[in-house]
Amino acid sequence: MTHEQYVFVSYALTAVVLGGIGLWLWLDRRGRLAELKRLEEAGIRRRSEG
Template sequence: MQLAHNEGYVLASYAITLVAMIVIIGWVLLDSRGRQRELKRLEETGIRRRSARTAAPGEPATEKTIDA
């Protein structure tokens, strides 16, 4: 198969797109891990998300919450 005279442009475009996608996926994965660590740390200190406001049996109904 013989590529046209603009093969350099096409291959460079594909390479740049591939690198950009890898960087974005890596960024999202690292950010997700950071957010999970932050949520775990907050929950360990007793701060809960508003969606988890229902008190478990034996727990007081009022807890420290953060707006998420």
Template sequence: MMTHATYVALSYGAAVVLIGGLVLMTLLDGRARKRDLAELEAQGIRRRSSAAQEPGQDQADT
């Protein structure tokens, strides 16, 4: 029979494992996206947000 303390400890343990997994997945995905961006920029493909605006050009014109 499971005691209350065991149930609480298992619940907290499961929460820690799940949140840790989500953090790890987020970090790994961020690294992968940075690698993808670096590859694209090495090919000469630039992000629109990094393009220099010409003088007199409104933000709405882009």
């Protein structure tokens, strides 16, 4: 493996990992927002409504 190939593979792998983390965070956020909406519709509120 040449140096250029090594650098390309390293950057590509990093991009895939960061993209996966970003996708995971986005999907998790959607899930949390849906859960909060469901709880609020059920009448459950947050405690600290200052």
